[in-house]
Structure formats: structure tokens, C-alpha cells
Amino acid sequence: MNIEKSNIANLPTKHGNFRIRAYKENHQEHLAIMSENFEEIETPYVRVHSECLTGDALGSLKCDCQAQLNLALEFIAREGGLVIYHRQEGRNIGLLNKVNAYALQDQGRNTIEANLELGFKEDERDYSIVEEIFKDLKLTNIKLITNNPSKIEYIESINVGVEERIPAITELNKHNIHYVETKKKHMGHLF
Structure with missing residues (x-):
């Protein structure tokens, strides 16, 4: 895999101060958002956040993506760790x-039926860049912020220990309750 990576830069945000590094694989660019004390932490908190332009940037109420991203950034700013912004829009x-x-x-x-009707699998994501980012940042054990059991399985399959799972629970609304229930019922998400 041919990966290009940026230098590390500072990123002050409303959630706290971070350091960032971009990674480019083929046409997709991903971001590692690290707490200022990231390198000092033996077992950091980590969230692999899948891109959601409509939720993350536009504040869509159809999903819980922006709320989960905000929760993770605030948590990482406070407790230390890393958010990988995984740029694979719409699964x-x-x-x-x-x-x-x-x-x-x-x-x-529901989201799965829609993807299948469009000729896709329920989830088309490829997490191989996550492995490359983990290698670059020398991660061998983490505490994972996720509800998605597939992310846990993938990370363990690349020989990175998941010492703890921290749920990413956010408030539901009338627009996203069906979406969250579909993830729980059909994709095994842990709530």
C-alpha cells in the first residue's frame, strides 16, 4: 500500500487543542487527530470515525454521526488519545x-436495504488505512470508543489489543431513531 503522510500540525478547536497528521491512500485522504499528550500515553483512547459529510458538517439529524464525533473529540481532548477521521463517506x-x-x-x-438496493453491500468500508496509521503511530494497545463490533474485530485482527470498549452513546431524535435501531438490530451495534 502506497501511503503519503503530512507533517504534524497544531489544530486548536472548540473541543480543545489537537495535533493532526493527514494520510493519503490513492484518492482518499484521512486524518489522525491527536491530543497534545498523545505520545505520552501508553494505552490511548481511540475512535475510528467514519466520514459523514451530511452529519459531521451539515448537522443532519438522520444519523448520530456528528454527535458521536463531538463526543469523541471532547473525550480525547480531556482524557488523551486519538480520533482517526476515516474518509469513506456513506460506509x-x-x-x-x-x-x-x-x-x-x-x-x-432502512440504511441496509437502501445500500443493497443500490447494488452495494450493507457496509463497503475498508479499514486497511487504519492499520497503516496505527503502525505509523506505533499503537499496539488501545481503548476503543465505538459501538461497532466490526471495528473491534478488525482492530484485533491486525494484532492491536483492545483493552477496553467505551460506548459512543448519544441522544436520539425522531429523525435518527430508526437509523440507530437498524444499526443495533441488523449490524449488531452495541448500545
């Missing part, structure tokens, strides 16, 4: 297809 079906999936959801499909 890696891309923004155009994600909007098409939204249109199918408007007609009553």
Missing part, C-alpha cells in the same frame, strides 16, 4: 450514492 459508497440511499430511506427503506 464507502460515496456521497452521490449516499444521497440516493437517503432518497430510498425517504421511501421507507
Whole structure:
């Protein structure tokens, strides 16, 4: 895998002060957002956050993505660790297809049914860049902030120990309750 990486830069945010490094694989660019004390932590808290432009940037209420990202950034700023901003929009079906999936959801499909109807698997994400970022940052044991058992399985499969799972529980609303229930019921998410 041919990975390009940036220098490390400072990033002050409303959540706290971070240091960031970008990683480029093919056409996708990902971000490691580290607490200022990241290198001093033996077993850091880590969140692998999958990109969601509609939620993260636009504040969509159809999902819990922005709330989970904010929760993770605030937690990492306070406790120390890392957020990997994993740029694979819409479970890696891309923004155009994600909007098409939204249109199918408007007609009553859940997120999985919409992806399948568009000819995709329920989840097309590839986490291989996460392994490269972990290697670059010399991570061997972490405390993972996630509800997704697939992320736990993947991380353990690359010989990184998950010493603890911290749930990423956020408030539900009338627009995302069906979305969260689908993740719980059909994808095994842990709430």
C-alpha cells in the first residue's frame, strides 16, 4: 500500500487543542487527530470515525454521526488519545450514492436495504488505512470508543489489543431513531 503522510500540525478547536497528521491512500485522504499528550500515553483512547459529510458538517439529524464525533473529540481532548477521521463517506459508497440511499430511506427503506438496493453491500468500508496509521503511530494497545463490533474485530485482527470498549452513546431524535435501531438490530451495534 502506497501511503503519503503530512507533517504534524497544531489544530486548536472548540473541543480543545489537537495535533493532526493527514494520510493519503490513492484518492482518499484521512486524518489522525491527536491530543497534545498523545505520545505520552501508553494505552490511548481511540475512535475510528467514519466520514459523514451530511452529519459531521451539515448537522443532519438522520444519523448520530456528528454527535458521536463531538463526543469523541471532547473525550480525547480531556482524557488523551486519538480520533482517526476515516474518509469513506456513506460506509464507502460515496456521497452521490449516499444521497440516493437517503432518497430510498425517504421511501421507507432502512440504511441496509437502501445500500443493497443500490447494488452495494450493507457496509463497503475498508479499514486497511487504519492499520497503516496505527503502525505509523506505533499503537499496539488501545481503548476503543465505538459501538461497532466490526471495528473491534478488525482492530484485533491486525494484532492491536483492545483493552477496553467505551460506548459512543448519544441522544436520539425522531429523525435518527430508526437509523440507530437498524444499526443495533441488523449490524449488531452495541448500545
